[in-house]
Amino acid sequence: MKTPVKDTGAMISGMHPDLQPGEFAFVVWPENKPWPEGTRASCVEAEGLSLVVPIAAAPQDAVAMRCITLQVHSSLEGVGLTAAVSSALAQAGIPANMVAGYHHDHVYVPSGCSQDALSILQDLQRSSK
Template identity: 70%
Template sequence: MTKPVIETTAMIAGMRPELQDAEFAFVVWPHDKAWPEGTRASCMEAEGLSLIVPIDAAPAGAISMKCITLRVHSSLEGVGLTAAVSDALAQSRIPANMVAGYHHDHVYVPSDLAEKAMDVLLDLQQGAGE
């Protein structure tokens, strides 16, 4: 197990974005219904239970998203990685939904913009390593 990275520039320089093949959707899910196989995350909100599910488990018309995992083992106490990633994507007009796990951060972007998002994140990473 690697030691978590806490310094901002080191997190960005080492983020190693990795585009996942699968497509997902953010949905509101009934409390009494079993979660679909392959559910990636959940969030209990005042309005209901939100899940990130495989696109084929989502209702028709759901927005297809792809997940980019930032492979750096970022510290939960680290400051600036999420801000840098979301700012870079915003400057390129790419919507981004961030989900933090214990070991890695995950960025969900519209499927049709996923390759462009990868280019933006690789440029950001390269710039931090210079």
């Protein structure tokens, strides 16, 4: 396993954004109901349990999202990767919902913006080298 990257420039230059297959949605889920197969993330909030689920398991009015995984093994103590990614996407008017895992960061963007978001993140990576 690779050593986690902590340096901001190294995280950005090594992020290798990868658009994942499938569409997902952020939903509030009943705590006593089994999670849908393919659930990607969870977060317990004061208002209830939030899940990131395959779009087929979401209400019809849910926003369809795509996931871009940043392939760098970013340190949990690293500073600046999330800010750089969200700033680059914000400048293009693309909403970004960040989810951090232990090994990687994942950026959820509206499906219709996913190719543009991927290109922006690839450009950000190239410009940091």
